[in-house]
Amino acid sequence: MNQPINNKPVIDIQNVSHSFKGHRALQGISFQVQPQSLHGFVGPNGAGKTTTLKIICTLLRPQGGKVEVFGHDVRSAVKEIRKRIGFMPDHFSTYRQMTVFEYLDFFGAAYGLGLEQRNQVINDVLTLTDMDGRKDSLISGLSRGMQQRVSLARVLVNDPDLLLLDEPASGLDPRARIELMEILQELKRMGKTIFISSHILSELAELCDSVTIIDRGLVKYSGSMDGLLTHEQEHPVYKVMLEAEVEGLIDSLLSEPGILKVEATEKARELRIMFDVSLTNTGNLLSKIIELNGTIESFQRDKKHLNQAFLDLTEQGVR
Numbered sequence: 001m002n003q004p005i006n007n008k009p010v011i012d013i014q015n016v017s018h019s020f021k022g023h024r025a026l027q028g029i030s031f032q033v034q035p036q037s038l039h040g041f042v043g044p045n046g047a048g049k050t051t052t053l054k055i056i057c058t059l060l061r062p063q064g065g066k067v068e069v070f071g072h073d074v075r076s077a078v079k080e081i082r083k084r085i086g087f088m089p090d091h092f093s094t095y096r097q098m099t100v101f102e103y104l105d106f107f108g109a110a111y112g113l114g115l116e117q118r119n120q121v122i123n124d125v126l127t128l129t130d131m132d133g134r135k136d137s138l139i140s141g142l143s144r145g146m147q148q149r150v151s152l153a154r155v156l157v158n159d160p161d162l163l164l165l166d167e168p169a170s171g172l173d174p175r176a177r178i179e180l181m182e183i184l185q186e187l188k189r190m191g192k193t194i195f196i197s198s199h200i201l202s203e204l205a206e207l208c209d210s211v212t213i214i215d216r217g218l219v220k221y222s223g224s225m226d227g228l229l230t231h232e233q234e235h236p237v238y239k240v241m242l243e244a245e246v247e248g249l250i251d252s253l254l255s256e257p258g259i260l261k262v263e264a265t266e267k268a269r270e271l272r273i274m275f276d277v278s279l280t281n282t283g284n285l286l287s288k289i290i291e292l293n294g295t296i297e298s299f300q301r302d303k304k305h306l307n308q309a310f311l312d313l314t315e316q317g318v319r
Ligand SMILES: Nc1ncnc2c1ncn2[C@@H]1O[C@H](COP(=O)(O)OP(=O)(O)OP(=O)(O)O)[C@@H](O)[C@H]1O
Pocket: 020, 021, 023, 025, 043, 044, 045, 046, 047, 048, 049, 050, 051, 052, 199, 319
């Protein structure tokens, strides 16, 4: 695999605009994707995600601004860029009547790999995507989750340094989604940069280290995933599951500085606690609960509020 030079961004988007018949799909967006990161690209329907992805992978020429991928301009260095990227669109293309092997072999040949090399590469990508044993299955007979993996395996055939994935988790059941996320983590560990779009922020929260949020062709946030939560939320909410209910705990916690709200959920031994980050922190919170005889079974940030961060940044209404 080619290593990034000088840690320069893998994707550098500067003030990019694009219109379709007078409709401004992108209104001067700027953001960067760092090498070997798993970068989420999140926005509601019609936000401009697919348009941006197509520009990055050289399928669409931007009308305004500048886009560099591995330091190459997308307008002039199409070949250089295509050699190093793999694009997985949001729908499975035709070829459903092929077996998994025939499909991957076809793309391997299109990338110019010789017969022996193709056999090796296909075995490798099938292992990587946990598809060993599916080589001879017809694509049309596979579940959506399995078809997504074949699609991902296809993208990996030319060993790209940058993976561009358009809504890869859409339509997958929770198990298939978790398995896909595990494969993507593994690819990141292998040193690949992964740019993944979704219209659901919480779907990517645990997977991605950085995120760009786009709405109606404008970037609303770009930075670390943690930054999104701390920056956007001065009053985060955590869920604490206790081994057993503790009498008087809620009132005692509410008298602590910085704790703004404590409520029991329908499970009674589970509390939702909101605090002010300028006055206290999770360490203090946990110490206090233990001091008040609470035995903590689990402690996590409330995902509903991650979604709230997304809703706060994006506007209402279907477009
Ligand atoms: N080829 C096209 N012709 C006309 N309008 C287009 C075209 N492609 C996209 N658009 C419009 O540009 C806007 C951005 O579309 P885009 O597909 O990039 O959004 P998206 O964020 O990927 O949405 P989704 O999540 O629904 O796929 C939308 O309003 C869409 O209708």
